[in-house]
Amino acid sequence: MLLLASLCVASLVSVQALDNGLALTPPMGWLDWERFRCNVDCENFPNDCIREELFMQMADIIASEGYRDAGYEYVNIDDCWPAEERDANGRLQPDPDRFPSGIPALAKYIHGKGLKIGIYQDFGVKTCDGYPGSEFYMSVDAQTFADWQIDYVKFDGCNSDVRDFDEGYTVMSRFLNLTGRPMVFSCEWPDYQTRQGIEPNYTAIRSACNLWRNHDDIQDSWQSLLGIINFYGEDTYNFSSYAGPGGWNDPDMVIVGDFGLSYDQQRVQMAMWAIMASPMLMSVDLRHIRPESKALLQNRNVLSINQDPMGIQGKRIMEITPNQPPRADPVQIWTRPISPKGTFAVAFLNPSERGMPSTVSVVVDDLGLTNGSGYNVTETFDGVSMGTVKPGQNITISVNPEGVYLFTATPL
Ligand SMILES: *[C@@H]1O[C@H](CO)[C@@H](O)[C@H](O)[C@H]1NC(C)=O
Numbered sequence: 495m496l497l498l499a500s501l502c503v504a505s506l507v508s509v510q511a512l513d514n515g516l517a518l519t520p521p522m523g524w525l526d527w528e529r530f531r532c533n534v535d536c537e538n539f540p541n542d543c544i545r546e547e548l549f550m551q552m553a554d555i556i557a558s559e560g561y562r563d564a565g566y567e568y569v570n571i572d573d574c575w576p577a578e579e580r581d582a583n584g585r586l587q588p589d590p591d592r593f594p595s596g597i598p599a600l601a602k603y604i605h606g607k608g609l610k611i612g613i614y615q616d617f618g619v620k621t622c623d624g625y626p627g628s629e630f631y632m633s634v635d636a637q638t639f640a641d642w643q644i645d646y647v648k649f650d651g652c653n654s655d656v657r658d659f660d661e662g663y664t665v666m667s668r669f670l671n672l673t674g675r676p677m678v679f680s681c682e683w684p685d686y687q688t689r690q691g692i693e694p695n696y697t698a699i700r701s702a703c704n705l706w707r708n709h710d711d712i713q714d715s716w717q718s719l720l721g722i723i724n725f726y727g728e729d730t731y732n733f734s735s736y737a738g739p740g741g742w743n744d745p746d747m748v749i750v751g752d753f754g755l756s757y758d759q760q761r762v763q764m765a766m767w768a769i770m771a772s773p774m775l776m777s778v779d780l781r782h783i784r785p786e787s788k789a790l791l792q793n794r795n796v797l798s799i800n801q802d803p804m805g806i807q808g809k810r811i812m813e814i815t816p817n818q819p820p821r822a823d824p825v826q827i828w829t830r831p832i833s834p835k836g837t838f839a840v841a842f843l844n845p846s847e848r849g850m851p852s853t854v855s856v857v858v859d860d861l862g863l864t865n866g867s868g869y870n871v872t873e874t875f876d877g878v879s880m881g882t883v884k885p886g887q888n889i890t891i892s893v894n895p896e897g898v899y900l901f902t903a904t905p906l
């Protein structure tokens with residue numbers, strides 16, 4: 495009874511973000527899913543299957559090749575890590591052939607690299623790939639993860655009833671809290687609801703989760719990337735306004751360095767994930783990555799927009815038809831307020847495939863830049879100064895097809 499009473503008080507006071515002290519800026523790290531999927535065939539694919547060596551190798555590289563210093567912190571395991579059955583005490587156990595050392599040993603290894611470890615479970619009776627789910631076991635699973643020194647839990651929603659989510663995800667969040675170990679809680683709650691036409695309760699979601707997926711899984715293609723960006727541009731149910739320190743909309747993993755995107759398209763994902771205050775979970779084989787992709791992933795100027803401490807998610811504010819070329823798609827303009835106060839990050843996104851850069855002009859006031867003495871403007875990727883602009887003046891930008899132009903405007 496006492497326990498229930500204190501839980502109620504806790505939920506009344508936590509009207510804002512989940513109060514676990516974590517994810518004050520969007521979480522950064524690595525997650526195997528988009529690149530490595532559910533490959534459990536270690537005999538034929540020893541280097542690419544889901545097993546402890548894969549996560550140890552990624553942790554080694556994140557620590558030794560500059561990713562950790564750029565802010566990437568979590569090494570996260572997705573589906574397909576558990577054994578087919580729970581143990582005799584009903585606790586989850588990892589697949590004995592692929593994780594012979596056990597998860598606590600892997601956690602210790604990853605912690606030893608100055609990094610943190612994340613794991614995956616599912617609200618339903620089974621995970622998406624058919625491993626034991628958490629339904630009827632949420633309390634024991636939360637405690638198991640805490641005992642294993644886990645730092646981050648992704649909670650999927652396959653094989654369950656979406657009508658139970660408002661209650662179920664909230665309960666899992668409380669079970670995690672009751673372990674006493676702060677663990678980032680990553681939810682798929684609004685994603686499954688939106689797919690079924692249910693309006694997510696983002697107030698409840700923000701009070702229970704540190705990040706939440708609200709749209710389709712990312713795939714390794716421009717079409718998939720642009721679909722997600724456009725979903726965020728539509729901003730149905732005004733979900734962008736729920737992002738902030740402690741809780742973030744999650745447009746899914748970063749596929750920079752994989753197979754599907756051109757260099758310009760990879761810049762688009764970096765720029766837009768920065769504007770959208772998105773978690774940065776790389777899903778790429780860091781053992782085999784081109785230097786230019788690695789440099790993009792570690793671009794400090796772009797990451798500092800992503801990690802801005804105010805945590806305001808940017809929005810698409812307009813779409814304008816380019817002066818040139820004819821019949822090109824409208825260029826999208828997105829803005830995000832960042833610190834110091836009065837500063838904006840601005841992205842001009844060109845979704846067009848019409849073979850030459852699109853040129854657009856806009857009066858700076860229309861971007862929300864109204865500071866009378868004007869702004870210093872700096873291109874972000876290369877950190878190159880573009881001079882100053884004042885309200886009333888035009889700003890003219892040329893953007894590559896399927897590319898982006900990202901800059902900051904700092905008040906003078
Ligand atoms: C649990 O919730 C309380 C109240 O919101 C909070 O003060 C505490 O830090 C949380 N603990 C963990 C481990 O998340």
Ligand SMILES: *[C@@H]1O[C@H](CO)[C@@H](O)[C@H](O)[C@H]1NC(C)=O
Pocket residue numbers: 695697698
């Ligand atoms: C959304 O969740 C909040 C917090 O749990 C609750 O107070 C509110 O009534 C819910 N809104 C709807 C429309 O269900």
Ligand SMILES: *[C@@H]1O[C@H](CO)[C@@H](O)[C@H](O)[C@H]1NC(C)=O
Pocket residue numbers: 732735
């Ligand atoms: C969206 O949220 C913002 C910030 O809370 C608010 O000012 C605005 O009115 C909301 N818009 C809609 C359409 O609900």
